[in-house]
Amino acid sequence: MKTENLMEIEKNKLRSAYIHIPFCKKICSYCDFCKVFYDDKKAKKYISALEKEILTSYKNEPLETIYVGGGSPSSLSIENLNNLFKVLKRLKLKDSYEFTFECNYEDITDQLLLLLKKNRVNRLSIGLQTFNSKYEKILNKKIDKDLMIKNVNLCKEYFNNVNVDLIYALPDEKMDDLENDLNEIIKLNVNHISTYALIIEEHTILYVNNFKELNDDAQSKMYYKIVEKLKSNGYVHYEISNFSKPGFSSCHNLAYWNNYRYYGFGAGASGFINNIRYDNTKSVDNYINGKRIVYKEKINKKTEINDYVMLSLRKIxxxxxxxxxxxxxxxxxxxxxxxxxxxxxxxxxxxxxxxxxxxxxxxxxxxxxxxxxxxxxxx
Ligand code: SF4
Structure with a gap:
């Protein structure tokens, strides 16, 4: 076979799958993701629709990474979690794999962690965002520092690959506030930390309530403080916003940054198969009714190269x-x-x-x- 054909086959190899679970028990004021309030019956129907999508699109390739994100996948009832994992069993994994499941820290229990462990999950991602209770009202999110610490430590008893998310540049946040969050997060001693500057997107509660982002100067000072502090505490800065202990970078996210091909299953998910990028509908009802793909684009060579360069430069x-x-x-x-x-x-x-x-x-x-x-x- 010609080298160019081999290169094309290698490039188009499907390695990953993202699965979106769009249910949350509470809606955070900054959230721009595809999500709806948790409803047990709707979640059941959603999981059936997910199964249909997987049966239609998945071609049995053994995958290197699976990422179940949301929404809050951990908001599902135990019955629906079991239904979900029955569906996800259809996805084959290679011998060496990474299978991440996003959890809301309030949902974490021994029962949940055991169930995840039994179902091939080997990495958790927990959205803590901040330990600072002054943001509880502004973010419309419960901020219980003791419970955060207790439940992250519980996760570490079951999983050694745990990520926590930190949001900075919150409304009126000062350097001291950030220092406190960083100190707490470092004490957790998890293997991976993802950081995000708050972006106030249109249609979010923060936007409607007229909150403003911090200016670039303040954001930049905070960004470099995070980098300096996490690096001096043993974390490798491997991507603009991501830090890990050596050997614990996120394989799933690296698949995106390397512009590899991946499935996106579920409402609001995006995928990249062969040379086609696609987006699924953000409407959970439409998704349940089988109206899945709302956007498809065949990627030409120039776009492919530009995407590769743009994504690769996110890596350090x-x-x-x-x-x-x-x-x-x-x-x-x-x-x-x-x-x-x-x-x-x-x-x-x-x-x-x-x-x-x-x-x-x-x-x-x-x-x-x-x-x-x-x-x-x-x-
Ligand atoms: S838990 Fe996550 S997905 Fe749900 S509302 Fe909050 S930010 Fe959005």
Missing amino acids: NGIDKLSFKNKYNKRIEDVFDYKKLVDDKLLMENKNNLFIPSDKLFVSNEIIIRLLDSYILNK
Whole structure:
């Protein structure tokens, strides 16, 4: 077989599946995800619809990663969790795999953790966001620091691969508030931490109530404080917003950042199969009624390269030049004229990699846009 065909087959290998569970017991004021209030009967129907989608689309490939996110997958009743896992059994996994399940810390019990363990889950992701109870009302989220600590520690008794999420740049948040959150999160000693600056999206409760994001200067100071503090406490900064103990980076998220192909199952999920990106409907009712895909786009070569570059630059190591060459049969310098960006110290390169320097990570979006603008192939 020709090398180009082999490259195409390798590129289109399906390695991952994301499964969206759009149910929550309470709606957070900043939430822009696809979610509805938990309803037991609706959840049952939803899981049946999920089974139909998997039966229609999944081609039995052994997967490297599965990620069950939401919403709050842990909001499902035990009966519905059992139904869900019966459906997910249809997805084959390779011998070595990562299977993540998102949990709301309030839902964590021995019973839940045992059930997850019995059903191939080997990684948990827990949305703590902040320990600061002054945000309870603003975020419309229960903030019970003692319960957070107790339940994360309980998770660690069952799973050694645990992620917690931290949100910063909250309304009127001060550096001291952030320091306190970081100190608490470090004490938890989990293997993975994901951080997000609060974005106030339209149609969220925060937006309607006229809350404003912190300015760029404040956000940038907070971002670099997080990086400095987590790195000095043994975490590897491996992606713009993600930190892990050595060996615990998220394989599922790396699959996205490496632009690998993946299934997206469920309402609001997106997937990338062969060269087609698709989005499922965000309407849970439409999804239940079988009206699934609302958007499909065949990705041409230029878009594919741009996506690869954009996603790879989120990683601290940036673009692996050899992988780029192997994928696209071209050197990166023959596709982008990025010398000016290197001269301006917005990009750095060595023999193997092209990457964003650590002091410019906060402005990575602007740098990526400039790099994409320097596309020279077929010009
Ligand atoms: S728990 Fe997550 S998905 Fe549910 S409302 Fe809050 S942020 Fe949104």
